Amino acid sequence: MAEEPSAKHHCGETSDQSGNLDDVQVPGQKREYTQTLKGVELHGKETLEVVCTSEPDKADEMTFRIRRSACSSYLRIIGVDVEFTKEDEPPRMVAILQLSVEDLCLVYHIAAATKWPKRLKELLQGKKLFTFAGFSIQGDKDKLKMSGLEINPNKHIDIQRN
Template identity: 30%
Template structure:
């Protein structure tokens, strides 16, 4: 059946909001061609009108696909090589903020995710983390770094993922797409009050160092815990957390492309950050509980000895 859905304030970048273009002041039309029960003559004539130039990224494939249903674009321009920039580089050149309020983690858990290269948005998210962590006994932050697809020494951090728990936003800060340093973000990573937890974190530390960033206090989860009496699989917390994000596992090709995130990238990165945070946070609490129990037991024994009561 026919349907119409309108969205009045879809976040684009900065303070620009779009009415779901020929520009930000006009509607963006998402026409579901395969779901239409008939041809729309006005639509067909519009894209075939030679007065208009239709621009897109690598548009030849789109032209071929439209031709399969009898549609033709009269005048087109590909933006694949606009000034020598690739598609992801063009997108990076603009500041952007994308927020997703209900990214499925597991079970009934849904995450608020912020994907951005905007310095102000990154800074305000870090301020939120600071306010939360100042009241936490264990100031744990899950950190993960994805890299650019460059070779050797040219490889740099592309994306930094941060999580402080399911009730707070997961920050996906696209570091390689930011036009400047974010001082609040840089200082947060270097703050010794916080414990940054990650898997095989040495590589991430080295990569951050290439752009002048430092993790002051960190723990490598991969080295801190093993499943008792295992013979693989699941011999580390990395394997355990992998179970929780298995459904959204990325292909090798997707793993090599972190400059411009698809929804699959965003879902995978958010779930990965959240799962690792939850596992390490809970294990830290258990470890502290065991230590306290051991200390209390020792104190009880000492009191019993001092009272001459050796029945323990």
């Protein structure tokens, strides 16, 4: 049984680790992998830690770290980007979801995954804690929803080009 969020857990995070994964049907070749890149240079001044994975458990670990980092940020903004399968191979689906905050970046390879990380779904659907920001993300949000993930519709910033 899952615990209710309390002051003991950071930003409403529950401590229950059982049943952390949801089944999902996604297109593409299924395989599990994780590649961690530390010290990725950003504009020659800062470095990032990037975790590329199709493993739900690894994505959940990184989601926890992103959530914790965003909680300590004043603005509580998480960057979001989505990549899709090839246009010439219908139906066009979400292939990769990228989330980033401060010096952390999760690249979740949805097309190779077999399950949705539960913490990832909870983070994206959070009611109050975070705002998701991205460039022209309305289409990304629509495709994510069709794939079974949804960004809280009231908690996003869609940056448009003028």
